[in-house]
Amino acid sequence: MSIPTLGVHLIVYNEEKWLGACLERIHTLADELIIVDTGSTDRSVEIAEKYGATVIHSPWEHDFAKARNAGLVHANTDWILVLDADEQVMAGQEEIKEFLSQEEGSQCLIELVNWTGSGPEECIHYFAPRVFRNREGYRYEGMIHEQLVQADQGSLGEIGLNMEHGMKRCSTKIKTATPPSICPLKVNHYGYLPAVMESKQTAIRNLKIIQQALLINPDDAFHLYNLGVTYCQLEDREQARITFLRALNSCPVNAPYRSTLVQDLGKLLYANHELEQARNLLLTEIRRYRDYPDLHTLLGLVEQEYGMAEQAYGYFEKAVKSGLSSKNQAVPYVTEDGADSYIPLTHMADIDKRKGRASYAENHYRSAIKAHQGYLPAISGLADLLQKEGIADSSIKQILVEIIDRENPEHLHKAAYSLMLCGAYEAALSILPVQSIGIEDESWARACLIQTQRKPQAIQRSQLLLERNKGINQELNDQPVSPCEHEQIELALMDWAICSWSCAEALPQVFYQHSNEDSFFYSEIERRMLNIRQQSEIEYLPQPDSGTLLQKAEKLAGRAAACGQKDLPLFMKKAGLLLPSTAGDLLYKHGFRLEAAEQYLGQLAKGDLHLEGMFQLAEYMYDRANYSESLALFEQAITLSKDHNRARIGAAASCLQLAREAAVRMLNTQTAKTSESTFSTLAQDIAELTGSLQRLDDLNWKTSWDSQARRRGV
Template identity: 30%
Template sequence: MNTPTLGVHLIVKNEAELLPRCLESLAGADEIVVVDTGSTDDSVAIARTYGAKVLLREWADDFSEARNAGLSAAGTDWLLVMDADEILKTPLQKIIELLRETKAEAFTVDIENWFGSRPEERLNHRLVRLFRNRQEYRYSGKIHEGVDAAIISKQGVYAIQDSDIGVVHFGYLPEMMARKNKISRNEHLLRLALAQQPEDDFYSYNLAVTCCQNGNLEEAEQLLRQTVSRAPLKVSYRPAMIRDLCKIYLALGKMSEIDALLARELQRYGDYPDLHFIQGQSWESQGLPERAFQSYQQAAALCDSSTPSGKYVREQGMCTFRPLHRMGVLSQELGQLEEAARYFHRSLQHYSLYAPALLGIAAAFQRLAVPDNDIAALLVQLVPPEQAAARTAVITTLFAIGAYEAIAGLSQESFPLERDTLVSILSAWIIAGKVQEAENALKEHKASLSGENVDQELLKQLWKLEAICHWEMGKRLLDVSEPFHKKMYDIDQLLSHKRAHPSELTAEPGFAPLITTLIELSVKLQRYGLAASLAELSPAHTADLAAALYEEGRLKEAGELFIDLARDKRAEGKVLFYIGEMLFDKGHYSEAAGWFQQLLEEAPGNEAARIGLSLCYLQLARLGLEEVVESIKEDDPHSPLLEDIAAIRNSMAILNRTPWHTQWSYRQRQGGTTP
């Protein structure tokens, strides 16, 4: 049997940065055809360097026109269509073997779209990208063009088969989207196409997706609602429309719409894990943990189903690590800590670097009174620190649960000071009392961070840490000329009383915010005396100290400062919120409402204060009704009064599902670190 020839076809415009990586993944193709639509960089020269046949075409706002220009120049038996921001994962020889044995006319390939660097930030879908070179197989559509309609019209739907061929698409990475201005370009082309074909469901759907990317959720919702209602049930993208519409509802807080839509659509797409997961999110937000757990359970059960992998557009982990993690969270909220740890562990078996599951299992074991050093050993076992990403995951998790002594006790051979862990490890050393060791390491690493490509933000963080080490050990900073360092030196002078008062400095841009940052950092590093000294530099910084103490769980010390601020009528901003929150937690709902109301007068858009105020009124209503019930000795479970109390409790449960309240780690709730 003759070996079929395979050509690769691309459209490019100013892709000099990405094109080499793409073309290297295609090495060995019998032919490479590149249609250039007006590059002003080195794209054409690069393509020719890789042996490509380059066709120069003027861009006419039509992707199909450009695609078909390349197809007309094809000289191979089979055609593989790629984009410059993609790479081919499957070896070409394996593709040739597939083509040698097949009678199919075309194949779909799996496109793995990257939205970020982590595996959970990926979305998979299938497209027809590989097909026989026939004159009648041509693309259609101005944008999101496709060739499958032409193939089906000539050969029928069964002429197209799925394949194991994999392509990675980097074009949705935020930096790529911004650099190429893809959202605006796509919106322009889609609106042009819809002006010509206003009833085209595929264009309407893709315009909705583009509106989502633009943050225009209201228009996206309207487009999807219209398109879902009229699109034929058999169109391949309909399940994805349901998924996207549900995600919009979720973002807009329209849970009843999700429930109504999925009550119908899950009967059609019961094997779609993404829909079960979204249903679980809806139940959770409504304060229905049992229903949410069941939905996540159904999503996880689909992991071993026989559903073809390419049947649906799917996010990574929707039937594995994501639902298992949420089942762990729900178990943890119910106090079932050992059960929660098991679900977190199962989640990590599917994806060991899933940060929410790592944090979940660490926090669960901490609440089970497992020593921090044993938790660290468990994390090292789950995520062996051979790779930098694994070491970062372990350090980040331990830092999040306040296991600073455990971090300080880790082997530097296994956990060296690296860019992504440097600040966390040195901070843990300072908290654990290893201030001198931290200062020595800071000097060494600051010296190594030099040159044109230095990370200035990281360098500033190291400067702040070093200053805190100096001040803790009674040392002074040296005078320096660089603006940021000069501000640090001025603060040093104030702390050493070499300047009487900072009044001449507070007007300088960035000076007061720097003191605020140093106060917050000192509190995080448990250098409370230093934080107090920094706050004494100006009365305005007392509020910064109070807020920082409160956020770190030092409620008693924060409360004393809140009293002083309230008495002197100096409470504002988040201090108003924290005072209201403290009073709310103590059951003083009427007083708490006054503070939330005061903040809302200052900042009407503060959603957390609005929810806090609503909960205060609901609690007062509940208490009032309960007094009436008690006074009249009401014992009928179906009485209107008891039903009203139940409704109020349900409303409070739903509001408390929103992240309005300050969250503290288990260690912070316990009042600090332990060995």
């Protein structure tokens, strides 16, 4: 059997940044390379000709199908592969010719992986008809999201995608008499990375073309859907919602892109916290798309928000099962990476952990990590579970290192970060490759040093970062730093100050060479705390004219509490740098609940305890089984705000606990022990009260504490 020829076709416009990488991966397999240039003013044409391409110059007419078809008429090969300049073939180059020599159909699917972020899980997968036979009537239709069609057979494919606030979007439409084959090619697409979309102004371009297309056919559901996608790209959620609903109302039930429209609308409703609308939509549509894992996972998230933990668990389980049944098949859906594996598995593990099903939780975390070794929520969830179960830090470290890819520095960093999150600071430092610590790791690496009493080392790392940043700025002629760099500089300064003050040391002059406009605030904070040390019996009140100073002090105290330095916020409160309520809130947030409760009780005695402080003090009393006190405090919180739902649930839980205690006391009386009917009735009452309390717990009304907080006495 003869080996067929394959031509690769692209349309380009100012793609010099991407074109070379694209062509480098396919020029050896292409018997013919045809590039339609729509008016590039950069080096795109030069790069194309370097790889031996035939360049067709075609003026841009705001019509992608016309540009595609301008190249197809010049094709001389047996088969055609269509790519975009910002796509790269990652696998299948060696196998494609042999595959096509045995292919009996006229068109094939390729697997596309659309990257929407830099993380290994920030991508979506789908199959699209990109390989087809030449001279069999194939052409493209549609001004935008052009569709592959064949004479007298209708549409074969249409593609469109978007990413907005972490919501991945894509639609694929395939309409053929028999399922097309899957060819070996796997292609990465980078055009929907946020930075690329911003540089190309993709959303604005698409909006103009779609609006023009809708002038011709205002009720076209596919164009309406893609208009909603574009509104999401432009961060206009309300218009996106309205447009998605219009599209759904006019979309034929059997339209292959309809499932993705449902997914996108459901994600938008969930992101907008329109839970009832999201639930109604998903419960209706999941009957039609029973094997769509993304819908099951999304419905599980919605049910979790409603406090229906076991129902959510069931939907996550269905998502995993639907993924298992579709392995090695071309699924008819656009699916987020991990929606059928590590994402629902991790949610199942979280529920198992909360319900006390430790062995199930561990198995599900391990399965999630096996599916994606770098998935941080699963790694950190497992570390937290093991700490909660009383496993030694050294053993947690050993377990994590054994189940990740130890040769992958990124995975090793995630394991170290997870150990830090569960309070295993020594273990985290022992596996973190110090020589390769990036700026994004510096702040939590210093936090580990501070909490293991290596404060001089933390100061040294802060100073090195600040000096390195100062040198870089001077090389760049003092250009403005990025928000990320500014945050890291601010944290380095705070850590330096926290370490010095917690050791009763003054900040050195070299510190102020780096603090710039914040020098006054650090100097003033230090001066006030020095006064307190010299006059230990005095407690100052915050001055009414020191708003900015108090904001700086609050941020500094929050970082100190996060690093386990509970005494510094209390000392700053005494110096008049923190309000008592603020000191209590910061301590409570980071797990120092006893110290926070003392602050709240002092305010309660004065009659000025704020709402959140009232709730948190009530929660503290509840967790210590002081249910009468917690009930009284929850009721006071409700008096302060009738809409405080967590306080309402807390009050109900306190009442149920009091009733359960009373029933248990009665069960232990002589009367109950001598009367079988009384004993049976009380036992049933206790079981029902316990079940009601468990259902209230599913509402997640209480503060969720991580391992660090648990170690601090939560």
